[in-house]
Amino acid sequence: MPTNRPFARVLDRLKAVGLRPTRQRLALARLLFEQGDRHVSAEQLHDEALQANVRVSLATVYNTLHQFTTLGMLREVVVEPGRSYFDTNISDHHHFFFEDDGQLQDIPGERVELARLPEPPAGTQVRRVDVIVRLGGSKS
Amino acid sequence: MPTNRPFARVLDRLKAVGLRPTRQRLALARLLFEQGDRHVSAEQLHDEALQANVRVSLATVYNTLHQFTTLGMLREVVVEPGRSYFDTNISDHHHFFFEDDGQLQDIPGERVELARLPEPPAGTQVRRVDVIVRLGGSKS
DNA sequence: CAGTAGTTTGGAGTTTTTCCAAACTATTGA
């Protein structure tokens, strides 16, 4: 029978990438990774941590989000001026963006087919292709 | 024979959309529209204006860029956190984004074929589909 | 357990963008 080890998964992930499992990092990792795919802003995650009674500074939230992104555990998504979202879904996929309320929704990679794309200019390499489907309410 | 009317085109465009052709607006419109397709930030356009000896405040540059965007003369492109680009190419097209130097380059609409896209969620409507091809130097 | 490298933190700083209310100006039509 499996023991009750609520932190184990997240703890192992931190170890795997060589980050010390500090109280703050562990708590943020749990908020990020233990509830399915999410798109969160730094401010949002900070609020969630405080509500969960985890004392952590906003600077640490930014540090952590950027470390996780650099280590490939998160993906940064930019759709609006003045706010970055961090995506816990790091698989190949795209996004609906609801311009009215600023929400992001995943589009699985296989539901988009890019049948043709130009060659990248000489000396460059494609890092990623983002498809953003911008949505408005039914009126506009 | 055509008279020498350097401002005529831009002036007509302003009239067409119902904006008063003020000194500032006229100058900004010329910088934007009289040299082919461009992707400029507000700060950039402001600098250009000053260098061309056009006294205009940064607030006015923002006002103007947003008015032009609302009126469909410009398109706002967001690829990086913390900076908006305004695109004078309002035709259906996409972008290469050079992550190293922050530059944008147009990809003509017909060079991208989106063979499949999911239906927009009920009650929403597609406003635009952005394809951003993020490029890195040859090393990464 | 002491030493060290990695981590966290509050607060100040930076950058981009927005807001504001006062001054200014293009347009209109009497």
Place this chain on the structure above:
DNA sequence: TCAATAGTTTGGAAAAACTCCAAACTACTG
């Protein structure tokens, strides 16, 4: 021609998101 009006511009203050810093703290190693 010009006064009234609505639209425009402006500097400076403010907001919003993010970064930086140096001091304090803590996880790991031996």
